[in-house]
Amino acid sequence: MPQPTAEVTHTLQVAADPRTVFDLIAEVTEAPRHFSAHLHAEYLERGETQDVFQRWSVERDQETIRTWTARRRLDREALTITFEHETPKPPVSSMRGEWKLTPQADGTTSVEISHHFSVVGDDPETLKWASAGLDRNVQGQLEQTKAIAERWAELQELTLEHEESLLVHGSLDDVYGFLYEAGAWPERLPHIAATEVKEEAPGLQIVDMTVEGRDGIAQRTRSARVCVPGKLIVHKQVLGLPPLLDVMLGSCDFAETADGVLVTARQTIVIKESAIEEKLGAGATVADARVHLTKVLQDGVLSSVRHAKAYAEERASATV
Template structure:
């Protein structure tokens, strides 16, 4: 199976998205071809709808949208910081808030990362992300399986050398899933509380990871 995404500008504020697929079934079996066709149509419709919702939310200034970052100055190299974040297969050993991790990297620099993260109350939740790791300087990702409180989560890790040190930054962009606020935070919880909870939880994990990456890089200086 192969395919492509085509973005066609319509005017200054809108565009048309076309998702194309090509595929073959084993032995060109008609029943298998029909099954594939239905699955592709179903998944493509869902993907396009999710893309439309996510992009229009980002463009609207909706209060469900939250973007933030945390940074730390490190007396170490960008390469060592990159290596620590890139080797997510070791996070269960290195990061206290990671209970389980599974990393797949069939093509160098293109990763699928699934992990169980511990919350402060002792519970765990599973996330799954696709990551693109670039030039020892940045790692960008999008979550495919999200925590209950989020309907969109993208992020990036960047490592920028500054004189004899490096600035390491973790950036998040999320959209709050308003339908699940009370399920997760309890009756009476509102969007403002959800924004605060997400900022605190993701920020705490990012700062913890940055702190351990800092120690790792500075030990190797």
């Protein structure tokens, strides 16, 4: 029996040049800093005109992490990106589509995205439900694409990144385990008062924390995490962001060397421009916020890693 199918097309005008819009859509590993639902992405295959990537996103009011794989063809001359999901989420059984960007005479871009999909079974209500969900998601994605592309130059000034590495003279299992086992943080990290960890699939964590601030006031936060044993932990704060930030995300990479385990921590933030004067004083500028937050990043990017280092090295010395 043929599966029910549907085709849905959405369009939007964006006050930005088509190359900016194309790059924003094409660079999937940069998406987590721009799109609220995107948590992480990795290329599985990558060429100049085609790629395969795996993406992780946060869904259901920041309570669930979903992952899927997609294959794409990118044509920078024609300004099109075709895609096909290799692992669609049931009841959707197949999903493919295309981004099409059309330059306008006034320098803006017409953005069109089409989806062609099918669902399992022969119930028309299932197709209707899937169509409604797709419509909501795509509308939200287009609105965010428009907002980001139209503020592209401004957002570059509002974005800060910092990276530092630390060598740990201990085992990979211990240092990774310390940072992975968020449920034990209240006993291991002085600024964490309580945690609640939900892990519906191995390595995909939603972590609710009560954090003791520098001012002594406790704050509730929620982070989504992708944990790859012994290799990588990616995190993005999805609730309870500091008032001066619109985005806060980061990662820890782990590499065994002849001298120990090299842990590289990265942090990326996007400044909330509307909060600068309220938090830093009348007349404060983006430049002032960058100076202030650069110091915060430098002080904090390795904070938890230093505790993991002490833990792993103490355990290593105990076994000598």
